[in-house]
Amino acid sequence: xxxxKPTGDDLVTGSARCATPGETQALGAWFAARVPADAVLSLExxxxxxxxxxxxxxxxARGHAGGVSSPTFTLVHEYGAVAHFDWYRLEAPGDVAALGxxxxxxxxxxxxxxxxxxxxxxxxxGAWRLRFAVDGEAREIAWGRVP
Ligand SMILES: Nc1ncnc2c1ncn2[C@@H]1O[C@H](COP(=O)(O)OP(=O)(O)OP(=O)(O)O)[C@@H](O)[C@H]1O
Ligand SMILES: [Mg+2]
Numbered sequence: 702x703x704x705x706k707p708t709g710d711d712l713v714t715g716s717a718r719c720a721t722p723g724e725t726q727a728l729g730a731w732f733a734a735r736v737p738a739d740a741v742l743s744l745e746x747x748x749x750x751x752x753x754x755x756x757x758x759x760x761x762a763r764g765h766a767g768g769v770s771s772p773t774f775t776l777v778h779e780y781g782a783v784a785h786f787d788w789y790r791l792e793a794p795g796d797v798a799a800l801g802x803x804x805x806x807x808x809x810x811x812x813x814x815x816x817x818x819x820x821x822x823x824x825x826x827g828a829w830r831l832r833f834a835v836d837g838e839a840r841e842i843a844w845g846r847v848p
Pocket of ligand 1 (some may be wrong): 720721722723725746747748750751752753771815838839840
């Protein structure tokens with residue numbers, strides 16, 4: 702971890718200030734080392750907030766070599782046991798189902814969802830919701846879990 706140290710109780714709720722893209726990646730790595738294999742993380746915040754940077758760090762920490770790109774057109778990318786979704790362009794909850802969401806939930810892999818707040822009702826109990834806010838060059842990231 703860099704100096705973007707999470708504060709808060711633990712993984713349940715917390716926040717971090719990430720001054721650089723590398724620190725946002727380091728926060729992703731921090732989560733990767735702590736959440737269970739079947740975790741669901743919803744990454745929420747405006748365009749350019751750093752959600753994909755977080756995914757890069759998470760995926761690298763899970764041992765997947767190579768780059769991460771936004772699943773803008775393909776809608777889901779798989780990196781080993783980590784699946785990376787982007788719901789920005791989906792229009793209805795049925796679009797989430799059409800991507801095989803239920804099968805992914807049953808599959809036991811780690812699911813990272815950019816723009817998960819587009820369809821919050823699709824997020825299972827226990828999912829982490831991380832809110833990314835932009836403050837100049839820094840990113841304020843706060844999280845909690847779906848009851
Ligand atoms: N502290 C920081 N943390 C993360 N990214 C930062 C930071 N400072 C600057 N950036 C820049 O902000 C951009 C974040 O882009 P990224 O693709 O991660 O955003 P995103 O939230 O995934 O956006 P989108 O909703 O379009 O997918 C990158 O160009 C990155 O270099
Ligand atoms: Mg992105």
